[in-house]
Amino acid sequence: xxxxxxxxxxxxxxxxxxxxxxxxxxxxxxxxxxxxxxxxxxxxxxxxxxxxxxxxxxxxxxxxxxxxxxxxxxxxxxxxxxxxxxxxxxxxxxxxxxxxxxxxxxxxxxxxxxxxxxxxxxxxxxxxxxxxxxxxxxxxxxxxxxxxxxxxxxxxxxxxxxxxxxxxxxxxxxxxxxxxxxxxxxxxxxxxxxxxxxxxxxxxxxxxxxxxxxxxxxxxxxxxxxxxxxxxxxxxxxxxxxxxxxxxxxxxxxxxxxxxxxxxxxxxxxxxxxxxxxxxxxxxxxxxxxxxxxxxxxxxxxxxxxxxxxxxxxxxxxxxxxxxxxxxxxxxxxxxxxxxxxxxxxxxxxxx
DNA sequence: TTAAACTCTCAGATTACGTCA
DNA sequence: TTTGACGTAATCTGAGAGTTT
Numbered sequence: 001x002x003x004x005x006x007x008x009x010x011x012x013x014x015x016x017x018x019x020x021x022x023x024x025x026x027x028x029x030x031x032x033x034x035x036x037x038x039x040x041x042x043x044x045x046x047x048x049x050x051x052x053x054x055x056x057x058x059x060x061x062x063x064x065x066x067x068x069x070x071x072x073x074x075x076x077x078x079x080x081x082x083x084x085x086x087x088x089x090x091x092x093x094x095x096x097x098x099x100x101x102x103x104x105x106x107x108x109x110x111x112x113x114x115x116x117x118x119x120x121x122x123x124x125x126x127x128x129x130x131x132x133x134x135x136x137x138x139x140x141x142x143x144x145x146x147x148x149x150x151x152x153x154x155x156x157x158x159x160x161x162x163x164x165x166x167x168x169x170x171x172x173x174x175x176x177x178x179x180x181x182x183x184x185x186x187x188x189x190x191x192x193x194x195x196x197x198x199x200x201x202x203x204x205x206x207x208x209x210x211x212x213x214x215x216x217x218x219x220x221x222x223x224x225x226x227x228x229x230x231x232x233x234x235x236x237x238x239x240x241x242x243x244x245x246x247x248x249x250x251x252x253x254x255x256x257x258x259x260x261x262x263x264x265x266x267x268x269x270x271x272x273x274x275x276x277x278x279x280x281x282x283x284x285x286x287x288x289x290x291x292x293x294x295x296x297x298x299x300x301x302x303x304x305x306x307x308x309x310x311x312x313x314x315x316x317x318x319x320x321x322x323x324x325x326x327x328x329x330x331x332x333x334x335x336x337x338x339x340x341x342x343x344x345x346x347x348x349x350x351x352x
Numbered sequence: 353t354t355a356a357a358c359t360c361t362c363a364g365a366t367t368a369c370g371t372c373a
Numbered sequence: 374t375t376t377g378a379c380g381t382a383a384t385c386t387g388a389g390a391g392t393t394t
Contacts, residue, residue: 187369187370187382187383188369188370188371188381188382189381189382206361206362209360209361224383225382225383227361228382228383228384229381229382231361231362231363232381232382232383234362234363235363235364235365236380236381238363238364
């Protein structure tokens with residue numbers, strides 16, 4: 001898996017649905033039509049436009065680091081534009097049945113999920129039409145038990161069959177077990193579905209209801225599945241970003257520790273040097289640099305005082321605690337000293 | 353106009369399942 | 374064949390914001 005970091009959070013138009021046609025056409029040999037209204041992003045005003053703007057507001061409040069996980073390498077667009085077929089999912093999906101046993105993953109997905117579409121078409125969102133226990137979904141329970149008894153070698157098709165069946169089940173927040181008396185069964189998305197979702201996530205990491213519906217229709221998933229996928233995807237992105245940040249901070253800490261060690265050593269050397277220089281007090285104030293935070297002398301730059309007084313023997317009374325004297329004398333002169341610049345810690349995004 | 357109820361979406365934590373070494 | 378690690382779909386919970394009553 002390729003890990004890429006992109007800087008900045010520039011709002012982009014929601015173009016993945018357009019690109020998807022090309023992508024699917026290239027990868028899968030046919031073109032998927034877009035469900036109605038998918039193009040007019042923002043056309044879903046009334047109650048939801050505020051939600052969308054809310055999503056944009058959230059996005060803008062995020063740090064300007066965007067982590068993109070790219071599970072596949074996109075093919076140049078120039079290779080994707082040939083022989084696009086006009087294909088409407090909503091009206092013709094039954095006529096484009098996949099060939100049985102086809103190795104084409106997405107075609108297969110279309111095939112096995114067709115039934116859920118058939119169930120789905122009763123309602124605008126599917127969710128509402130299917131949440132009732134009296135919906136067509138419950139009639140699939142018998143078939144489901146048949147699928148469950150399949151052999152291990154048919155695991156994949158069995159899984160897809162269950163996906164198909166459950167695709168028509170309730171997508172409310174209540175668990176499937178509550179609604180249908182079945183334990184939840186994890187269903188894996190096909191590679192093509194994942195890639196498609198990934199592509200759309202790269203465009204926008206949040207969905208408005210219309211986009212969610214369009215994606216769900218296009219991928220033959222429940223809107224709830226699309227929603228959950230995006231939620232999990234955001235969580236994974238954040239986790240990865242946290243790991244990157246953590247790694248960066250670790251490196252910062254190591255660097256600062258090393259720097260601190262070096263400065264301590266330098267300070268010790270300076271103190272040792274000054275202990276042999278009784279007239280260090282003649283040292284010009286401007287040659288001392290005081291750390292404002294720890295109020296300790298961090299370095300000196302001049303050697304004039306030291307070299308000028310090397311021939312003077314110091315009386316024993318003058319050899320008091322030189323370091324303390326240095327500090328006490330240096331303190332009042334802080335206004336004349338060059339302050340330490342504020343510590344500039346670049347964020348991970350800058351490092352990356 | 354205000355407040356309560358409702359709805360929706362989100363993040364975060366967690367569970368549970370499928371896959372693979 | 375079994376097992377543990379891992380990835381991830383799905384669920385649960387609480388919070389925030391918008392809408393309705």
